Amino acid sequence: MLETGILAPDFTLLDQDGKPHSLSDYRGQKIILYFYPKDSTSGCTKQACNFTELLPHFREKNAVVLGVSKDSVASHNKFQEKYDLGFTLLSDPEKEVIQLYDVWKEKNMYGKVTMGVVRTTYLIDENGIITRALGKVNAAGNPAEMLNILEG
Numbered sequence: 001m002l003e004t005g006i007l008a009p010d011f012t013l014l015d016q017d018g019k020p021h022s023l024s025d026y027r028g029q030k031i032i033l034y035f036y037p038k039d040s041t042s043g044c045t046k047q048a049c050n051f052t053e054l055l056p057h058f059r060e061k062n063a064v065v066l067g068v069s070k071d072s073v074a075s076h077n078k079f080q081e082k083y084d085l086g087f088t089l090l091s092d093p094e095k096e097v098i099q100l101y102d103v104w105k106e107k108n109m110y111g112k113v114t115m116g117v118v119r120t121t122y123l124i125d126e127n128g129i130i131t132r133a134l135g136k137v138n139a140a141g142n143p144a145e146m147l148n149i150l151e152g
Contacts, residue, residue, distance in 0.1 A: 013090040016076035030063035031124040035103045039079035043139035050143040061150045
């Protein structure tokens with residue numbers, strides 16, 4: 001996980017519609033950048049739906065939500081349409097940004113050690129500085145937790 005107080009590394013990834021998005025495109029806004037393991041799984045669906053439900057409150061705080069996983073653009077598109085998600089999903093199949101943000105880690109699932117995305121959320125301020133970094137977050141509770149941090 002990256003440290004707070006540093007400039008968030010810039011990147012460009014394709015969204016669920018195949019359009020490029022750079023982190024620097026969002027300068028002047030707060031960014032909730034969250035990394036999740038896989039589209040349409042139970043925890044990831046709860047997290048995404050809860051972010052969507054709270055989007056009006058995030059917008060009031062001048063914050064955008066960006067979700068990143070290694071799933072394909074097509075997978076993101078299906079995920080967004082199925083659950084009517086109201087924010088941008090970014091596809092990182094090569095895991096370049098996932099590794100850049102240090103969220104590709106060894107995980108122990110039911111006694112089996114594998115590599116995967118550790119659910120992590122970063123809060124980035126209007127100047128591109130990481131102000132909060134939360135690792136191993138609770139999927140369902142993370143959106144409300146981030147809103148509480150913004151309302152601080």
